[in-house]
Ligand SMILES: Nc1ncnc2c1ncn2[C@@H]1O[C@H](COP(=O)(O)OP(=O)(O)O)[C@@H](O)[C@H]1O
């Protein structure tokens with residue numbers, strides 16, 4: 001679905017991505033983990049065409065949706081209007097199926113998005129992405145600022161969308177433990193370079209990943 005080959009992105013003289021290669025196969029859930037400033041959001045912006053590339057190539061098959069970092073909702077517009085904005089390109093105005101995926105949002109559909117909790121706003125952002133009927137969806141820092149139970153809920157939804165609808169997912173997370181537990185494959189990004197990649201069940205045991213991203217509080221393998 002996504003084939004990134006030797007991608008380089010620069011901001012002025014600073015190299016944010018240095019020959020990064022990454023693949024997301026159909027129906028796969030792929031994690032992209034790394035610390036703040038590693039270049040994760042830059043990769044998603046490059047996939048969306050929001051930043052120019054300085055080298056390498058990007059191929060995307062099918063429709064791509066990007067749920068941006070910080071959710072980026074229109075706070076004063078209603079939940080339903082925010083969802084409909086996601087359907088503009090596919091001319092889809094029917095939002096009812098999104099409320100079947102996120103029943104908590106149904107009662108709030110006429111409320112301003114800004115009045116919702118952080119978790120519900122993340123659901124609206126995800127629902128807005130789904131409104132474009134994507135084949136592959138990238139979600140940037142889904143868990144940021146949310147309580148663990150809420151994160152687990154939304155993670156479960158992503159897994160269901162993946163297993164029941166065949167949605168391919170690129171999950172971009174500083175929370176490596178979460179991403180590695182939800183996905184099949186993962187890439188670890190450090191200052192613009194891929195320093196590790198492979199199956200999540202392998203990476204979660206690799207010393208590099210354990211020491212740098214899972215910490216001593218890991219308490220063994222989750
Ligand atoms: N618009 C920008 N202009 C200049 N530098 C930027 C810009 N956006 C990001 N950067 C820099 O690029 C690097 C990667 O940032 P980013 O992709 O946001 O990382 P991450 O999402 O992994 O936290 C960082 O060093 C960041 O400071």
Ligand SMILES: [Mg+2]
Pocket residue numbers: 040041042069140141
């Ligand atoms: Mg980021």
